Amino acid sequence: MSKNLVEHVHICSITLKPEKYRHFELDLDGIEKLTEDIREKGLLVPILLWRQKNEDILISGYHRIECAKRMEWETIPARIVFFESEVQALEASIQTNAQDQYTFAKRSWFERFKIAESVLRDIYERKAQLRQRRGKKVTKKYRVDELLARAVGLSWSYVKYAQMRKILTCIKEDNVDTSVVQCLCETTEPKIQLWLEILEMHKAQKIPEKQWNEFVEVCEEIAKNNNDELRATLDGHLKYLRGALRRKNVPSQEKIQNSATFLVTWTDEAAPQVLEQLKKICSNMKWTVQVDGKPKRDRDVFSQKITFITPEQER
Structure with a gap:
C-alpha cells in the first residue's frame, strides 16, 4: 500500500463484500456488547476501508459498522x-482481525x-517463491507455515503446523468418524x-477394529x-491406544538383545551405494541388515533407520 489516512466516511457510501472479506458469521451477542462499549467509550479503532476509484470497500470492521447502524x-x-x-x-482482512475478540x-x-x-x-x-527467485534465502522467519500460524493468531511452530496439515489430510482421505473430528x-x-500418530495408524489399518470402535x-x-470429565481424559485414551499398539508390535527382550538399531543420516546422493556395500560386508559375517522403509527427507538431509541382527538373534 502506498499511503493511508483517517477520516469520517458516510456509512451509506461504504461497499460491503462479506463473502470475500468477512471470514466468519457475525456474532450477534458480540454486536450487542460492542454497541454498549462504543456508546460508553466511543469507537477506539477505526474501520479499515480500501479506497478505489469510485468506491470505498470495507476490509475490516463488519461488527463495528453494524454497531454504528x-x-x-x-x-x-x-x-x-x-x-x-x-x-x-x-x-489485511485477516491480519487486522487475528486478535479481535469478536x-x-x-x-x-x-x-x-x-x-x-x-x-x-x-x-x-x-511470496516465498518470489523471495527465492530474487536470490534471498527463505529463513525460519519466512517459513510459510510459521507465517500462516502467526497471521491467524496461532502460537504454533512450523513443525506443529505441518503436523496439523498431515492430520487434515488423514481426515479427508480416510473418512474419519465425525465425532472423532469434532x-x-x-x-x-x-x-x-499424538493425534497424528493415531490417525496415521488408523489410515494404515494398524488399529484393530474393536479398539478403534471403543475410542x-x-x-x-x-x-x-x-x-468435560471425559474430555479431560481424552489424551489418556489416545495414549492408551498408542501404547497398546506399540506393545503389540515390540518384540520381547529376549529377541532384541542381540540386535541394534541406528538412525543413519546423510546429505550425499552416494549413500544408497554405501548402504549396499554395508549389506554385503554384514552378509559375509552372517549378519542381517534390516532397512526401515524408504529414507525420510528434511530439506537436503536424508535419514533412515537400520537394524543389525546377529546370527544368534535369527536362530
Missing part, C-alpha cells in the same frame, strides 16, 4: 488505505487453521503429535453430552 450514525471513523492489489486487501479470537484453533489454509496459503507460498477440533490444546464411542459421548 444500530446507533443511527451517519458517518464512521475509517482508516483509508490504497492497496495495490486484491491480494493485499485479502491478507472474530478470530473467539474462534477455535481449527477454524483459524482452515482460514489460513483456504485463504492465505497460496498468497504466502507465492473432539479434535473442540479440544482447546490438542496433543497434535469412537468415547468421542461420541463427549460430542453428544459435551462431557
